[in-house]
Amino acid sequence: MKFGIMVNEGPFNHQASDSAYQFAKAAIAKGHQVMRVFFYYDGVNNANRLSEPQSDDRNLVKLWGEMAKTHKVDLVVCVAAALRRGIKDELLAEGFHISGLGQLTEIGIAADRLLVFGD
């Protein structure tokens, strides 16, 4: 099955990004496809390459990037939400790209299921 995922919170204040990542990992492990993760609201902070969690903590920015590379997951950061929050191309971690809000509607059409994780 093809999944789309929407992440509405940043990687630290709320568990939403972790839940989304764990869901995506489990879906891929079961042989499903995660077509795209769309980062909206403060979720755009998942793409910040300057984020430096403590060394004994998980690093979601990196984990997303690795998932994108290994499993061809499209990591889209919403341009409107990103610009507001100062997330620009030069700040993006590997695997992420900035695109329009239309990418959310598009994945809603193309995927069999769209799951939203947020607060």
Place this chain on the structure above:
Amino acid sequence: MLHTVNKSPFERNALDSCLRLAAPGSAILLIEDGVYAALKGTAQTAKVEAAAETHEVYVLGPDLKARGIEESRIIGGVKIVDYGGFVDLAVAKGTVNSWL
């Protein structure tokens, strides 16, 4: 349909709204702080027990474990699933609604 609830019922109304709008027979999965709704012996227990009569109610095991909630404390009619089970529910139940 699959409904996910990620808020503690002691703090927010997400569970109440979900129960008001989730059609009978649909599945409800408690995740994140929503897992506190699955506890026996709380002010919310009767509501969740009643919901389990008309809906399939699930709770995410990794979120219980993280919060130190033993399986023995979970309401009888509530089934525990892992992330793989979450994926299976999303596949089997159709459209997913997140009660954020």
Place this chain on the structure above:
Amino acid sequence: MSEEPVFDTQGVVRKFMFVNRKAPYGTIYALEILESVLISAAFEQDISVAFLDDGVFQIKKGHDPKDLGMKNFSPTYRALGGYDIEKLYVEKESMEARGLGPDDFVVKVQVVPAAELSKLMAEQDVLITG
């Protein structure tokens, strides 16, 4: 930057419902979900918007956040019709619980009881909550 894949969406019409459950101004959710509603109109899908819980306050008449220094996005709800987004639902129970009536809204909506909104939700292919 990575390549952007293009997914085939030609000729597919799905039922989308945007579910608004949060009050405006206190958090940004109401404003940003409205932006996503507007963009979705370009895809010629079957779009509806539901207001329930504190989401009913999003379309309360008379918003004036000038003193907060914030943008008043209230007029945008009235513009939705111009984008052919005309299925706007308010859950009756949420509305009444908050002391509001059908005349309190800035835009024409259908007030539906929970049981009916429940059915409408169950018909959707995609539910977007913000």
